[in-house]
Amino acid sequence: MMAFENIGFSKTIEETGLKYICCADCNVGPLGYHDTKAQEKEYLIAVNRVSYDVGSLKISENIV
Numbered sequence: 001m002m003a004f005e006n007i008g009f010s011k012t013i014e015e016t017g018l019k020y021i022c023c024a025d026c027n028v029g030p031l032g033y034h035d036t037k038a039q040e041k042e043y044l045i046a047v048n049r050v051s052y053d054v055g056s057l058k059i060s061e062n063i064v
């Protein structure tokens, strides 16, 4: 299971079934998308658009 904080979604695009994912704070995006027509429920995020914090460990495109 995946939980989001401060993530917003666009309305579903009728033709494609896609919802675009953006920052709920500043509306920057798209950060990824959710395909409402896909068999599995998944949220695809562009890895170079996000960072991930676990305690003092920070992973982003700037740290190799």
Ligand SMILES: [Zn+2]
Pocket (backbone or CB within 6 Å): 023, 024, 025, 026, 027, 028
């Ligand atoms: Zn933001």
